[in-house]
Amino acid sequence: MSRTRLKSRTRMTAGLAVLVLTTGCGAADMTKQASPFANAQGAKTVTLSVQSWVGAQANVAVAQYLLEHELGYRVDTVQVDEVPAWDALSQGRVDAILEDWGHPDQEKRYVEDKNTITPGGELGVTGHIGWYVPTYFAEQHPDVTDWKNLNKYADQLRTAESGGKGQLLDGSPSYVTNDKALVDNLNLDYQVVFAGSEAAQITQIQQFAKEHKPFLTYWYAPQWLFKKVPMTEVKLPAYKDGCDADTTKVACAYPHTPLQKYLNTDFAHSGGKAAAFLKNFNWTTEDQNEVSLMIANDGLSAQEAAKKWVETHEPEWKAWLPS
Template identity: 80%
Template structure:
């Protein structure tokens, strides 16, 4: 997981297509011509809209193509529909899942159409954040119980007279509307529409040194450009988020997982083995994400640069059996 000034759905899709390359397709409308191709060295990877997920796919795609000789297609699909596409064989792998227990129960445990692909090596965490410059001037803002004290300062034209809690895409994992309601906070959740739109808004706030409260997540390269401090919500305890309407606790820390189509896991040969071996650090993911999102490099160029500089890491992914 991912939040994230408003843009149209068409603009969001166009932005993602630019990031993921000309091979990207909208999997809610069509399937990849490469997926489940019999006897061909092809792989189809699901790519989500946040740049960390794009970094994973960029590096995996580059190595599959340049080191293992596969043709690789990347497809755009939201978090939950990605599980349907994976189960049906319309994509072969998801490289970054932030936790979908209902889908995991249905497809991995019950239907057995999806197989675990191992940990990505990165631990994800969603939370509420304020800019470091505001937290330093007002240390008590980092306790959720003091947020209403600052609601007037965090009000915007979009938040209807309340403080604004800036979220990204409604498709991302978020408990924020329930949290605001259950914690009885004088705030309104405002969706920017996408990670890119949310980053634009956060950067503008920071440029003007304005206070803001935002849903955000780690790992994410933006912390290097806009330092932020997390607001402490009521502690997370196992099961405290089981009922989405009653959530009144922090988000968990989640070791991010990979998943493969079960048929691909069995017959995908070197490609399936490589994707199961693929695991890197938060810093490594952020390095590639920063090149894509901040330095405006193409995903392929960013992947090529990272591969040239990190041979010992990726060669181990190829060598393992």
């Protein structure tokens, strides 16, 4: 495909991913069983894949609320990592993925070759991974936003965990990033340090900001944290198609790409109003961040946040409902 691809944030692993079905009756381990509701003939039930980051949770929460309250469906959600979610979708264990950050290998296998997964259109949100410093530090040292000057600030960005080098803070070790290769190939005096999870990374970033300390971090947009901790992107060498094909030699920035939705092919054809609604579902970065902020910062449950958003954005979601 001609459009640029954003690297997946989750590593492909040999081990089985744990899928969790969330219903009103509790949770079930779906590692060895399919959802009894996904792809069920004649049933007014939809099963959605939900990823661990809050933006993906916001998508599912709003879609679930509208499917239940406007279209009369029962909605179940399955928590599963990005790549295993493609297997689950192909097998009909889930009906839809609402936020995919670009998996060309999976697309070729399931969309082009097997035809078990059907594109559901763009989500309306453009995703981007990059390196960021706090805006207060960028304002004090404007040249830090050019990667060529990062070594100049390595001493200021050193931590106890970075082994005498500057620290580049990443999230979970399971995320796929090019950061170690970038540090090596750009000859930067930095050490990649993993926080352990998105939540742990957020906590560290907030602590740095509270103390007004400088930091350099891998981060991604859209993400609600930018509203609480303003950050400025460091310009890496420009992205060009194919510059990240060999992950050991990559020396370029991450791309920007429109995030995509995917449906199980059988569901896409026979899912009726639910399938039509999910194809129509398309909102903005601002919309997603609004719901994400309510979930992650304001203490609302996903369904409470979805209800609040729906109550104030009727003209927008009305357009998603099938006629």
